[in-house]
Amino acid sequence: MQKIRLIIEYDGTGYHGWQLQRNEVTIQGILEDRIRNITGELSRVMGASRTDAGVHALGQVAAFSTSSDLGPERIQQALNALLPSDIRILDASIVNNTFQPRDDALRKRYFYIIANQNSSSGFLFRYAWLIRQPLDLKSMRTAGAVLPGLHDFSSFMGTGSGIKNPVRELLSLEIRSMKKISFMTGGVKGNFIKITVEANGFLRHMVRNIVGTLAEVGRGKISADRMKEILLSCDRKCAGPTAPGNGLFLERITY
């Protein structure tokens, strides 16, 4: 048996997220199917991050064990030939049999794009959350500054996650304003907000719930100084709504 690690890029628009589901097309499901086509055997593909429906990945990490003796380069080529064009294997390599993509990750980085303007571009709607009301960046930054550190993040945890320990260390949270988003050979002008977060791990919906809460702060519906209270409440009902999946990108996982 050999264990293969994959680095995967995907446009999540057409998928019901990473995790295998009956009767739904998921990234994990497609990968397991194509690996079976190549090796002739069913391998469970373990992913580092269970991205939700519509969420994109620039560097998802996954691994599977196989008795096939095909080299990683051949596996990468065969997968890229068989996979849909919106899922690409950026790298494949042999790793130690003990490698666990999820448990071994030291930290993960995500970013989220908000198009804070009257109208979005026909090309960016897959990749940004359109908010028409002007957001107050200063309040958002004040509220966001409360979150880094080692905390119980229950207030930002989606229900039904079944996780016992809701403590995570948020290493950084950055909110940047951008006047242009690059697309293909040009740029789409507008008013964009990019929120980048890095942590040693994330709870279910944690990034989307943090972004949804920051957007409420930006809108003036939640005052910035309430963020500390929301965090300490450990109560999901105190925080804001879950931001839509399409603006979220899994950027990088560090081991």
Add this chain to the structure above:
Amino acid sequence: MQKIRLIIEYDGTGYHGWQLQRNEVTIQGILEDRIRNITGELSRVMGASRTDAGVHALGQVAAFSTSSDLGPERIQQALNALLPSDIRILDASIVNNTFQPRDDALRKRYFYIIANQNSSSGFLFRYAWLIRQPLDLKSMRTAGAVLPGLHDFSSFMGTGSGIKNPVRELLSLEIRSMKKISFMTGGVKGNFIKITVEANGFLRHMVRNIVGTLAEVGRGKISADRMKEILLSCDRKCAGPTAPGNGLFLERITY
């Protein structure tokens, strides 16, 4: 009656092109449907360019007449509220009743993106033609230099177009090599070829057939010095295949 001119951006991935078709979702069909929702009457929407299935537009121009007295700003807002997110009205204005988007256009500009590399990105497949074999840019430029000018472009005209006069003036053809394509907050590295063409008008499939022929030259299947012969033959069978629609962008129409 007032005549409204629209400037429209769209991601063509999900559509069977511009032109109205029975039982197919087209840009024109969606626009006429949404205009009827707003004005309560059926208006024929005339487009400047009949883009094919999968082809994108950064600045399509269209016009329709209506007895509604809604101002152009209101019409733009209402359309953007009702249209799918991948079709956006960038501008709406009142024009003279004699305005004809197609006939009045002085020139149109398109560009085409080829990803000339082993693998494409999961985010660019909608917007580029993946060609794995390295293309010879020098030969492509030599062949491309033959085309500008006033010519009978029948060799590059799709069948069934019903056009009587196949003479067009190709104002420019430029082939650029790019090592990076910008996407959202970053760049996708690789080897890209951007072909930009401008003409006083284009025949059916003309850009895609020119690009398909240039790709054959780049592959070495057609020698660069045969381009003149292909042009002069006025025979579609002499030219190369039709490049896929997804790499093509209608960039700008000048009046």
